[in-house]
Amino acid sequence: QQKVQQSPESLTVSEGAMASLNCTFSDGTSNNFRWYRQHSAKGLEVLVSIFSDGEKEEGRFTAHLNRANLHVSLHIREPQPSDSAVYLCAVSRRTGGLSGKLTFGEGTQVTVIS
Amino acid sequence: GALVYQYPRRTICKSGTSMRMECQAVGFQATSVAWYRQSPQKTFELIALSTVNSAIKYEQNFTQEKFPISHPNLSFSSMTVLNAYLEDRGLYLCGARGTGQLYFGEGSKLTVL
Numbered sequence: 001q002q003k004v005q006q007s008p009e010s011l012t013v014s015e016g017a018m019a020s021l022n023c024t025f026s027d028g029t030s031n032n033f034r035w036y037r038q039h040s041a042k043g044l045e046v047l048v049s050i051f052s053d054g055e056k057e058e059g060r061f062t063a064h065l066n067r068a069n070l071h072v073s074l075h076i077r078e079p080q081p082s083d084s085a086v087y088l089c090a091v092s093r094r095t096g097g098l099s100g101k102l103t104f105g106e107g108t109q110v111t112v113i114s
Numbered sequence: 115g116a117l118v119y120q121y122p123r124r125t126i127c128k129s130g131t132s133m134r135m136e137c138q139a140v141g142f143q144a145t146s147v148a149w150y151r152q153s154p155q156k157t158f159e160l161i162a163l164s165t166v167n168s169a170i171k172y173e174q175n176f177t178q179e180k181f182p183i184s185h186p187n188l189s190f191s192s193m194t195v196l197n198a199y200l201e202d203r204g205l206y207l208c209g210a211r212g213t214g215q216l217y218f219g220e221g222s223k224l225t226v227l
Contacts, residue, residue: 034216043120043207043220088157101173102148102209102216104158 002027004091006105013112019076021108023089028070032092035063035074037085038107044088048074079112086110116141118210120219127198128227134194135222137208142217143188144210149181152221153204161206164191188212198226 003026013019021035031051036044050056050063050072057063060077072091076083089105119138127133137147146165150158162172164185172178185191191210195202205221 036218043205044218046215046218049215090158101160101163102150102158103160104150106157 002030002091002101002103004089004103004105006087006089006108008108009106010109011111013076013079013110015080015112015114016078019079019083019110019112021074021076021087021089021110023072023074023091023105025070025072025089025091025103027091027093028067030067030091030093032094032102033063033065033072034090034102035061035072036088036090037083038088039085047087076110079110081112081114084111116212116214116217118144118208118217118219120206120208120222122222123220124223124225126225126227129199130197132194132196133198133224134192135206135208135224137191137193137210137219139189139210139212139217142210142212142214144191144212145188146211147183147185147191148209148211148216149183149191149193150207150209151204152207153201156204158207161193195224198224200226202226 035047047061048058048063062075064073086107090102092102117140149161161176164170183193207221208219
């Protein structure tokens with residue numbers, strides 16, 4: 001069974017500094033990785049999706065994937081107070097076009113201070 | 115663009131009663147719909163995955179008897195929480211996928227008194 005773990009549990013960063021979040025997964029055949037953001041028990045906002053090793057940038061959000069190390073990270077460039085939220089890593093394995101089950105990490109609470 | 119709407123956004127129900135929530139896909143055909151629950155202080159757990167022309171697959175700890183799901187067409191799904199108790203409270207999220215990415219609704223928040 002897939003296990004997805006995130007670290008740190010919480011992170012406080014100053015406005016403008018880089019924020020880095022980590023996510024490890026247990027199933028090496030996973031091929032679908034997403035970072036989501038959740039503000040105050042609301043729905044999910046997708047930030048970046050990545051499917052192959054390397055880097056994927058979407059605006060101020062950059063995901064790095066290293067499947068051999070079972071690791072995917074998210075970096076937030078120039079974070080602002082409005083970026084304060086819970087950040088969730090989600091991992092799945094799609095085969096033949098069929099949707100795989102998304103397994104979520106426990107989340108990292110990010111607080112951006114002015 | 116592609117959107118997923120969920121209704122109702124919030125519900126308060128008495129312990130032992132049932133609550134039905136709906137999920138509407140707009141701008142794409144939802145060939146698969148996944149229902150998730152986020153209990154207080156926890157992450158999202160998959161309840162069940164419904165794929166058109168396939169049986170609905172429930173995850174361990176979730177049953178059709180407790181969470182019956184309907185996926186009658188490519189734009190709509192509903193799920194009912196039967197006989198809701200305190201442990202059923204949380205945010206229920208619908209994720210719908212066509213041929214591309216997964217889109218989530220805003221969620222239906224269930225409070226049980």
